[in-house]
Amino acid sequence: SAVISQKPSRDICQRGTSLTIQCQVDSQVTMMFWYRQQPGQSLTLIATANQGSEATYESGFVIDKFPISRPNLTFSTLTVSNMSPEDSSIYLCSVGQGLSGYTFGSGTRLTVV
């Protein structure tokens, strides 16, 4: 199954700043998914990123707050913009692997102070 390298693994950021999270996959994939896991909560999909097209955002998430890039079939970035303490979460990227389910990156633990 695919291996995803996600960076950074954790960060502490000042409110009002932005953080860009990177995911690199060791094989070409059509779709990449970005999820948020708030403290003690389940995972919620932020957006789906297809190479060569605009990302599709879920209700409650907007491009200005969470811009996504997908420049090729192995790489994607998610930026958390103008951060507030409410953005403190774990952010995960994911790719589908057929019978092996969906593979997730190791996550980025973000704390906004």
Added chain:
Amino acid sequence: AQKVTQAQTEISVVEKEDVTLDCVYETRDTTYYLFWYKQPPSGELVFLIRRNSFDEQNEISGRYSWNFQKSTSSFNFTITASQVVDSAVYFCALSEGGTGANSKLTFGKGITLSVRP
């Protein structure tokens, strides 16, 4: 809209007990996929199983078994002879349509399992 309900929030058992984690789902699609993931304290998500809507056979993998019943829209997970290393949060998830690899996952709220020595 798709929905996954994990009514149990926390379960605590003593080592070697059997434990069943419940999952109930809602979907209007006839083609869908069900998943279980384990999230240990370290935080990574570990894939356990994928089941498509056309395959109702139960599955056993070592101490783990899954019971899929379309009639009750349930996909329950049983751990036999639990061990301390089974302590984790377990998520049930659903994806609709597609191939089970290109659709979003909808997760349940998760069940925190604590296995005491």
